Amino acid sequence: MSSRAPALLVLEDGRSFHGHAFGAEGETFGEAVFSTGMTGYQETLSDPSYHRQVVVMTAPHVGNTGMNDEDMESARIWVAGYVVRDPARVPSNWRSQRSLDDQLREQGVVGISDVDTRALTRHLRERGAMRVGISTTETDADALLKRVLDSGQMAGANLSEAVSTTETYVVAPASAAGREKPLVVAAIDLGIKTNTPRMMSERGIEVHVLPATSTIEDVLAVEPDGIFFSNGPGDPAATTAQVALLQDALGRGLPYFGICFGNQLFGRALGLDTYKLKYGHRGINQPVMDRTTGKVEVTAHNHGFAVQWPDGVDLGEGVPTPYGMASVSHVCLNDDVVEGLELRDDTGALKSFSVQYHPEAAAGPHDAAYLFDRFTQLMDGMA
Template sequence: MTAAILVLEDGRTFTGQAYGAEGETFGEAVFNTGMTGYQETLTDPSYHRQVVVMTAPHIGNTGVNDEDPESSRIWVAGYVVRDPARRVSSWRSQRSLDDELRAQGVVGISGIDTRALTRHLRERGAMRVGISSIETDAGALLERVRASGEMTGAELASEVSTGETYVVPAIGEKKFTVAALDLGIKTMTPHRMAERGIEVHVIPATATLEEIQAVSPDGLFFSNGPGDPAATTHQVEVLQGALGAGIPYFGICFGNQLFGRALGFGTYKLKYGHRGINQPVMDRTTGKTEVTAHNHGFAVDAPLEGSTTTPYGDATVSHVCLNDDVVEGLELRQDGKLTGFSVQYHPEAAAGPHDAAYLFDRFVQLMESRYAGGSSLTTGHSTTESEGV
């Protein structure tokens, strides 16, 4: 097997074997704690320019298929595993993970102590990293790592967004039309809305408010995506215009961070982020705790208690991570009625738990309340046939 090295920007070095494509790659080193769902992780656009370390030791057991990808390609900048599967074992598999990484030119490394690497990142924080199977001099690779780009200050949504608008039709009877700004959207997200009778117009990240309004949306959705929210200004201005126009809003992940900035809050970079499918979050509007899927390295800086008056209404923190009190959701109300909300995690649950599927129902209720002249949105969970799918 071809030897490979991994060098962090602080000089920590690991040696192993090439996994996937041979070559050299650079990015931000982060770790994912999921025991499953590696195919969804690899194809999540939010991992653009990140080298993902899997904490689960055995990766690739179920191979790769054409049904589970969350986008049209693998987005991770590099992949780090301890013990890749030597043989695929799944009736759904169509090829091996190693072959897929190689076919898409994704450079990886295997056979290293991922537990030690993860502990290092937890103690020192996410940092730049390089993987190479063509360079044997760790010092030379370290120089190139330190010359590579940082995640802080990077505007990346435009690099992963769709180039043109496309429509995901409602499943069954159409109830609403939603404009979804693609900041790195996962395939399952518009599908979850379509299951609830929503026709989803997925729009490029560069769209103007006028282009969004041209589809006559009943609601506006901002997706997950990569990069530093502080470096993303156009979409914040668009969202402020939409809130001023009274369009109901729902955002997830990057959409939560941009919602926070639109409301006047700051954002900051977490030491090592939340990435995995086992993060405990409390929905403060119901008092229930959910096990949730995360992929974020930035967070909203908003007060956990009380409300904040904004030009668009009163904003409150609706969800909190029970591990570290990071803001995991926001609500916006005018005259006591909900007009917009967001969460920092991934309720589409691909891959991951389905505890948060009710949030799509909450979005439907928000639009029903806004356009049917009904009462203000109830905060309790509702049950649908699609919940838990």
């Protein structure tokens, strides 16, 4: 790899790392975050939630299984940049169609290799996620730092519309699932991953994937049995139109399920605040307890923001809202971050819920796949 062009990485606090070009040559800027997953790099790269983020892989060896067309979570790579320690020189997997390096170059994604990613990760854990620049054309760290400081911040960024579909499309149910007529879900695409409507389809659901700009009229036009908000990038505090849409849907009694960004927007729709985590949760090994069952799940995460539970209110207590009683359904066992919310009516019946992590994770653990069954039962009137 030493024959590659030199590359420079500079963080906004001035710390710099030298390495070699990996993927496209050029210059890129974004928010530096780290992912602890030892597998699933293709799914990470193609997750729209990583829009405008430079991902640092903590696993030292990346790219050994190459890239294929089947495992993409969207139509393209979304990361702003990619940082690895030891890229595979030759991919070795029967499903591989091209190398990771080739795919990054083809899509113009600037990356850097031969970097001490352990030192970089420890720095981000201590100082927090921050802006970063990677360049194969700039050798002066101070000059690159100036451009890093001029780049945009993640806090206050409204990004979901940039990654959303522009036209509605339908994913048909894969089976009847014992119903005469399939359940219909209006899924608002805030950065949806391919596996999400696929998992709904497997449960006999007809999924109408709608643009992030959709109105309540657009939602009601598909005559849905439920509404879903996907994962996505950006600051939930800067996303207001979708919160208003969700409040309208909740006011009409539509069952709701949200994942990741959808959890944060659910919190804001219920009157809760959100905040930026120091360095976020990103990986496929996070322990989360489902407080409704007492079971602990190993889960996949990708979020830099979280729901703020009101000060002075215990996680086991409910909070009244205009739509019912809200409570914390899931909690991260590493740091007590809110990982799920529930909304119940006066009788205690479940009306809507959301989770901060990714039950549709691929590649990743499958402990939380039951949440799609919970949504199906909710719409069937069995919850």
